[in-house]
């Protein structure tokens with residue numbers, strides 16, 4: 001039964017946008033910099049998922065793009081912030097598959113395109129601006145309705161590709177952590193639209209990886225993000241429930257929103273320090289918006305609370321990763337919001 005569930009997960013239609021698996025590497029020099037009490041730290045190098053300049057959204061897009069093709073889509077519509085990594089990967093996916101892409105981005109139109117916005121245009125995406133986050137979803141629906149009326153076949157990809165389908169891209173990625181032989185006790189990653197966390201949690205449950213999954217919020221308050229992740233886990237369970245046999249995991253959804261700092265996309269001093277430390281010690285570039293947020297938790301401030309080295313796994317994206325962090329005892333005082341994972345995905 002369990003094998004059937006895993007087979008179902010692994011046989012979901014997928015477009016091979018980038019080669020897998022990505023390596024799981026120890027962060028020895030970073031560990032040394034953190035002192036003798038630092039935990040054993042690993043990083044899963046999803047920054048090496050090179051497609052469209054890589055990153056966290058490639059695993060999700062592999063499945064979501066296959067879903068779009070199954071719906072005979074000719075246009076992908078998605079949304080995000082002006083420098084959205086997800087928008088960039090969607091734009092690249094459209095280019096690779098011969099689909100038109102419309103991006104609904106919130107913010108003022110840029111006088112000069114830089115960063116991801118420059119790449120969005122390079123990949124040929126059409127960019128529409130709205131002034132607030134709340135306007136993004138209605139604008140996507142409006143554009144989709146307009147395209148349908150003109151005989152086109154739009155496929156709307158919700159924010160961050162955080163649907164059950166997208167999240168299952170990350171669930172599949174957990175197989176790579178298990179196969180790497182690393183037994184993390186905690187997987188820490190940046191969390192925003194919730195799909196990464198839901199996918200990692202579902203993957204841990206289905207592959208029997210007994211790790212806590214801790215999402216460090218890039219923007220929303222923890223209770224809100226917990227609800228989003230919970231709803232996605234329900235959706236994944238509904239997709240796999242008929243097949244899924246409960247596995248070994250019985251986890252709660254854990255989100256820490258202490259590192260949002262001054263707000264979404266605004267670098268904080270701890271995240272800037274972490275970004276520099278990881279760059280100088282490991283030659284790895286984190287994303288200031290996402291993946292640099294969790295890293296301050298690895299700081300020596302938490303070190304003394306750790307009495308033994310613990311392996312943990314992370315995955316990085318050029319613009320962000322799941323990272324590994326100190327163990328539970330080091331996390332005292334962390335603000336968390338918890339809820340139970342759906343029965344279909346939790347341990348017996």
Ligand SMILES: Cc1ncc(COP(=O)(O)O)c(C=O)c1O
Nearest residue numbers: 056085192193194195196319320
């Ligand atoms: C680099 C990076 N890491 C993490 C995340 C958060 O993932 P999710 O939106 O699935 O919560 C994002 C979202 O855009 C991202 O770009």
